[in-house]
Amino acid sequence: MKASRKFALSMLFAAAAAAGTTAAWAHASLQSAEPAKDAEVAAPKEVTLRFNEKLEAAFSTARVVDGNGKPVTTGKATLDSTDPSVMKLALPPLAPGKYTVQFVVVGHDGHRRKGEYAFSVK
Numbered sequence: 839m840k841a842s843r844k845f846a847l848s849m850l851f852a853a854a855a856a857a858g859t860t861a862a863w864a865h866a867s868l869q870s871a872e873p874a875k876d877a878e879v880a881a882p883k884e885v886t887l888r889f890n891e892k893l894e895a896a897f898s899t900a901r902v903v904d905g906n907g908k909p910v911t912t913g914k915a916t917l918d919s920t921d922p923s924v925m926k927l928a929l930p931p932l933a934p935g936k937y938t939v940q941f942v943v944v945g946h947d948g949h950r951r952k953g954e955y956a957f958s959v960k
Contacts, residue, residue, distance in 0.1 A: 866891050866923075866945030868953055875955040881932040882959075885939055892922040897944035900927045905936045915941075932959045 872886040873879045885902060900915040911927055918924035925941070940954040 865949045873957040885927045887925045894944040900941040
């Protein structure tokens with residue numbers, strides 16, 4: 839086998855191996871949310887956050903704050919018993935205005951991720 843062909847095959851295998859390990863190092867990231875980012879909705883009864891991987895319940899939490907930064911949620915966010923990549927948080931009745939969902943999650947890889955997004959109630 840020619841040296842250039844061996845080199846090309848080596849590079850191909852190295853790239854394939856690197857691509858395979860990338861998934862193992864992925865962190866929990868938000869895939870979708872209800873209410874959605876920047877949505878204007880009737881007062882929702884809960885927030886549902888869907889992540890790309892299972893979360894660690896003991897280290898994952900969420901809260902909702904109003905336009906002044908005051909927390910409006912008092913309960914603890916919970917993971918869906920059938921799908922631990924889904925987090926839910928019950929909401930009290932919300933008045934019209936802007937709200938921010940803030941979350942801290944830890945995936946099975948052990949890495950902590952923070953995020954937030956806003957929605958409005960009509």
